[in-house]
Amino acid sequence: MSAVDAKATAAPVERYQAAFDARWQGNDELTALRRAALDRFLSTGFPTQRDEAWKYTNLRRLETRSFTSADASALDAHQPDWLTTTGTRIALVNGHWLPALSSQTAQPPGVTVLTLKQWLQRDPAAVASYLKEHDQLTGNALEQLNLAFFEDGVVVNLADNTILDEPIYIVHQSTTAAAGRMSHPRIVVRAGRNSRATIVEHYLGANETEYFTNSVTRFEVAAGGAIAHFRVQQEAPRAFHIGHIQTRLAKDARYCVHDIQLGASLGRTGITGLLEGAGSHAALFGLFAPMGNQHLDAHTHLDHIAPHTTSEEDYRGIAGGRGRGVFNGKIIVRPDAQKIDSRQSSRNLLLSATAEIDTKPELEIYANDVKCSHGATTGQLDATALFYLRSRGLSESDARAALIRAFAESILSTIDLAPVRAALEKQIDERFKLANEAKA
Amino acid sequence: MASNPQTDPTLEALVAQKYRHGFVTDIESDTVPPGLDEDVIRLISRKKGEPQFMLDWRLRAYRHWLTMKEPHWAHLRIQPIDYQSISYYSAPKPKTDAPKSLEEVDPKLLETYDKLGIPLHERARLAGVAVDAVFDSVSVATTFKERLNKAGVIFCSFSEAVQKHPELIEKYLGSVVPHTDNYFAALNSAVFTDGSFVFVPKGVRCPMELSTYFRINAAKTGQFERTLIVAEENSHVSYLEGCTAPMRDENQLHAAVVELVALEGAQIKYSTVQNWYPGDENGVGGIYNFVTKRGECRGANSKISWTQVETGSAITWKYPSCILTGDNSVGEFYSVAVANNYQQADTGTKMIHIGKNTRSTIVSKGISAGHGQNAYRGLVKVLPSAINARNFTQCDSLLMGDKCGAHTFPYMEVRTPTASVEHEATTSKIGDDQLFYCLSRGISEEDAVNMIVNGFCKAVFKELPMEFAVEAQNLLAVSLEGSVG
Numbered sequence: 054m055s056a057v058d059a060k061a062t063a064a065p066v067e068r069y070q071a072a073f074d075a076r077w078q079g080n081d082e083l084t085a086l087r088r089a090a091l092d093r094f095l096s097t098g099f100p101t102q103r104d105e106a107w108k109y110t111n112l113r114r115l116e117t118r119s120f121t122s123a124d125a126s127a128l129d130a131h132q133p134d135w136l137t138t139t140g141t142r143i144a145l146v147n148g149h150w151l152p153a154l155s156s157q158t159a160q161p162p163g164v165t166v167l168t169l170k171q172w173l174q175r176d177p178a179a180v181a182s183y184l185k186e187h188d189q190l191t192g193n194a195l196e197q198l199n200l201a202f203f204e205d206g207v208v209v210n211l212a213d214n215t216i217l218d219e220p221i222y223i224v225h226q227s228t229t230a231a232a233g234r235m236s237h238p239r240i241v242v243r244a245g246r247n248s249r250a251t252i253v254e255h256y257l258g259a260n261e262t263e264y265f266t267n268s269v270t271r272f273e274v275a276a277g278g279a280i281a282h283f284r285v286q287q288e289a290p291r292a293f294h295i296g297h298i299q300t301r302l303a304k305d306a307r308y309c310v311h312d313i314q315l316g317a318s319l320g321r322t323g324i325t326g327l328l329e330g331a332g333s334h335a336a337l338f339g340l341f342a343p344m345g346n347q348h349l350d351a352h353t354h355l356d357h358i359a360p361h362t363t364s365e366e367d368y369r370g371i372a373g374g375r376g377r378g379v380f381n382g383k384i385i386v387r388p389d390a391q392k393i394d395s396r397q398s399s400r401n402l403l404l405s406a407t408a409e410i411d412t413k414p415e416l417e418i419y420a421n422d423v424k425c426s427h428g429a430t431t432g433q434l435d436a437t438a439l440f441y442l443r444s445r446g447l448s449e450s451d452a453r454a455a456l457i458r459a460f461a462e463s464i465l466s467t468i469d470l471a472p473v474r475a476a477l478e479k480q481i482d483e484r485f486k487l488a489n490e491a492k493a
Numbered sequence: 494m495a496s497n498p499q500t501d502p503t504l505e506a507l508v509a510q511k512y513r514h515g516f517v518t519d520i521e522s523d524t525v526p527p528g529l530d531e532d533v534i535r536l537i538s539r540k541k542g543e544p545q546f547m548l549d550w551r552l553r554a555y556r557h558w559l560t561m562k563e564p565h566w567a568h569l570r571i572q573p574i575d576y577q578s579i580s581y582y583s584a585p586k587p588k589t590d591a592p593k594s595l596e597e598v599d600p601k602l603l604e605t606y607d608k609l610g611i612p613l614h615e616r617a618r619l620a621g622v623a624v625d626a627v628f629d630s631v632s633v634a635t636t637f638k639e640r641l642n643k644a645g646v647i648f649c650s651f652s653e654a655v656q657k658h659p660e661l662i663e664k665y666l667g668s669v670v671p672h673t674d675n676y677f678a679a680l681n682s683a684v685f686t687d688g689s690f691v692f693v694p695k696g697v698r699c700p701m702e703l704s705t706y707f708r709i710n711a712a713k714t715g716q717f718e719r720t721l722i723v724a725e726e727n728s729h730v731s732y733l734e735g736c737t738a739p740m741r742d743e744n745q746l747h748a749a750v751v752e753l754v755a756l757e758g759a760q761i762k763y764s765t766v767q768n769w770y771p772g773d774e775n776g777v778g779g780i781y782n783f784v785t786k787r788g789e790c791r792g793a794n795s796k797i798s799w800t801q802v803e804t805g806s807a808i809t810w811k812y813p814s815c816i817l818t819g820d821n822s823v824g825e826f827y828s829v830a831v832a833n834n835y836q837q838a839d840t841g842t843k844m845i846h847i848g849k850n851t852r853s854t855i856v857s858k859g860i861s862a863g864h865g866q867n868a869y870r871g872l873v874k875v876l877p878s879a880i881n882a883r884n885f886t887q888c889d890s891l892l893m894g895d896k897c898g899a900h901t902f903p904y905m906e907v908r909t910p911t912a913s914v915e916h917e918a919t920t921s922k923i924g925d926d927q928l929f930y931c932l933s934r935g936i937s938e939e940d941a942v943n944m945i946v947n948g949f950c951k952a953v954f955k956e957l958p959m960e961f962a963v964e965a966q967n968l969l970a971v972s973l974e975g976s977v978g
Contacts, residue, residue, distance in 0.1 A: 105566070109906075388895075388896070389895065391895070401907070403907060403909070403910035403912070404910060405910060406877060406909060406910055407877075408908075408910065409906070409907065409908045410905075410906075410907050411904070411905065411906045411907075412905045412907075413902070413903065413904050413905065414901075414903060414916070414918070415900070415901060415902050415903075416890075416899070416900060416901040416918060416920060417568075417898070417900045417901075418890070418892070418898055418899045418900065418920050419897075419898040420892075420895060421892035421893065421894060421895045421897065421922045422895070422922055423892070423920060423921070423922075424919075424920070424921055425919070425920040425921075426917070426918060426919040426920070427901070427916075427917075427918050428915075428916060428917045428918070429903070429905055429914075429915070429916040430913075430914065430915045430916070431905060431907040431912065431913070431914040432912065432913040432914070433910045433911055433912075433913075
């Protein structure tokens with residue numbers, strides 16, 4: 054393929070042009086949209102650290118890589134790390150839907166679950182108009198990149214008053230075939246009035262594979278709707294993962310997310326919540342734990358547009374080895390958005406002298422009748438607590454592990470979906486047990 | 494229950510109150526035509542009879558400034574500044590060559606101070622404060638020199654220091670804020686005309702509080718001061734800086750630089766009451782106050798403490814900072830910033846922890862009223878060498894009125910596990926219940942608000958020297974009159 058040859062020498066962003074030309078031709082409406090998005094990406098390039106939103110996250114390593122779009126791949130069996138939730142499961146392997154591993158159960162009334170490809174096949178005009186309406190002019194360079202390259206994903210529509218008891222589990226598995234490839238999955242959830250659902254997003258990858266996942270997840274919650282969202286990022290150690298979550302909340306709508314970042318060499322989630330209807334509420338819980346040479350970044354942006362909206366935010370970071378954790382939480386209260394109540398907390402634990410935590414909780418307030426607060430701390434394990442546990446006969450390593458687990462537990466204990474919580478608790482334990490052994 | 498200020502006639506009268514310190518003293522000024530190039534810098538340097546190293550330094554700064562771009566990252570809306578329309582040198586014409594005592598000072602000048610409520614001779618005697626009054630750009634009176642001389646403390650105008658102590662200036666000038674530091678610091682380094690210089694020798698506790706009053710006077714004159722304070726080993730000094738400026742419709746740029754150097758065991762306390770002209774109630778006019786203030790705790794066990802009360806200026810943009818290089822050194826920052834009418838403030842501090850066991854405290858109180866926008870921006874950086882570093886940050890915002898804004902942008906970068914960094918911020922308005930309680934006790938709404946606001950700022954005011962604290966409270970009351978929210 055001639056495009057491949059061109060990539061080796063071309064400037065970083067131009068390689069994406071070549072990858073695009075290799076993948077998308079034609080003049081239909083959707084391709085035009087993609088091309089416009091690519092142009093916007095090319096005009097700005099990857100964000101740099103001079104860009105305030107990327108001050109602590111350097112994308113140069115990602116920029117130097119040449120990724121091509123991943124193809125559909127096969128996968129033999131259910132992977133052991135997948136969560137065993139009940140309900141609907143949708144497996145995306147290297148960014149493409151794999152029906153064999155997805156659940157085939159009949160969909161409950163009021164719920165439509167489609168893959169993005171299915172929706173594209175059924176109604177390309179609707180997809181194009183949806184994307185045009187929501188994405189054309191918003192989003193940063195990487196969201197534009199997703200719009201240019203997305204291939205598959207999931208579309209969930211909840212009819213008014215639908216209550217979905219079982220979670221929808223969306224698992225993104227990258228296999229060894231994904232080496233040098235990128236995927237841009239896109240998830241769209243549209244929740245009708247007074248509907249309720251739980252969405253679990255899980256990202257996993259095969260060991261030692263270098264790939265790039267750049268996802269966009271969108272929620273639109275109509276009046277009175279409620280979405281519980283669990284997002285577990287457990288990519289392979291050499292992977293790049295950038296995730297964008299955009300949520301719009303109408304009157305009295307609720308959105309609660311657990312944003313857990315454990316994997317990837319360079320990982321970042323950006324959560325944007327727009328509280329557009331009075332009485333809406335957003336709750337953000339996050340845990341990121343960079344170890345080794347990992348760089349994990351959590352960016353949140355809550356925009357209180359309507360009066361009488363509330364939000365709470367609790368993020369915890371644990372950095373060990375040469376890991377670097379970043380938290381940036383912004384709360385905006387728009388003019389005339391009175392009676393706002395917003396709380397934000399960022400607590401961080403540094404386990405080693407080479408680890409780093411950068412935290413930046415921000416408030417931007419343009420209304421006066423509000424109650425907004427934020428707090429941020431960074432420190433080490435409490436020496437007296439450690440001493441107490443040691444005096445009870447725990448080894449140094451066990452005592453440290455217990456305290457780290459307790460620190461993480463304040464986030465994990467708010468997860469009310471048992472399989473997710475159990476899996477994460479196990480993960481955290483193993484992770485820091487290893488870290489402590491390496492230290493001892 | 495809380496009455497609407499827009500409809501309350503008594504409050505409206507108070508809101509309409511004009512800037513009390515607004516007047517222009519009619520003194521002939523020896524002013525250089527507007528514009529900036531190397532010749533202007535050479536002219537400034539020549540007029541001040543500076544040694545060659547100063548001119549070289551100024552030119553280096555100017556050439557670097559030419560390569561820089563005006564920064565735009567602050568949360569501020571700034572009218573473009575035309576640097577070529579500013580006159581970079583203005584000195585009151587001397588009647589005699591230089592006044593040696595107060596009697597020789599131009600009586601018109603003294604009148605100016607009277608109007609400001611700071612009768613120089615009175616104040617100097619009663620308060621035991623040596624005043625180095627900067628009237629526009631050249632110092633006109635310095636008092637209590639002898640008492641300071643006896644203690645070995647050097648306190649003089651910057652130009653005098655350049656003449657008499659060039660070796661100290663050469664050693665310390667630009668050692669904390671280099672001429673390449675930022676756009677406005679580079680500009681200041683190139684064109685600064687005067688300022689204050691303090692040198693406290695080893696083991697000396699400065700016998701009195703040092704104070705400088707700044708005034709901007711001649712129209713269209715940007716004022717670029719430079720302050721340098723050096724405290725040698727185990728010395729102690731407290732420095733007071735206060736500002737008020739006459740009313741004028743054109744925005745005036747004020748880009749000062751303050752450098753503090755604390756050697757081992759030294760303590761420097763720097764207090765500011767800033768009340769430059771804030772512009773009128775429609776946001777017309779007012780001073781641009783873009784200041785670089787930084788201190789370095791160079792020696793072990795040293796301490797630098799910044800206290801500021803910022804009620805004036807159309808735009809305040811400054812971050813008094815501490816570089817905690819010495820082990821066990823301490824940095825403090827206490828601030829009250831008020832943004833009323835169309836005032837904007839983007840202010841805060843930077844604490845850079847480098848030495849072991851370094852500690853810093855940040856207490857910032859922002860008050861926004863009218864259409865004012867008040868931002869706290871602070872950086873706490875703990876480098877890997879700063880073992881056991883401690884920081885505590887508290888920043889609170891008070892909102893009065895529904896058109897104003899309060900913003901918080903704290904940056905915390907921690908690279909050592911033994912450090913402990915804490916940040917807390919809250920935003921709220923004056924509680925209806927608090928106000929109701931005061932009113933039910935027969936306290937007027939205006940007094941109640943003053944009382945609550947003073948309580949809100951108490952943690953900062955108690956750090957101010959006595960005479961400043963009283964002034965600051967009055968200033969706050971005047972600044973916020975009529976903004977009950």
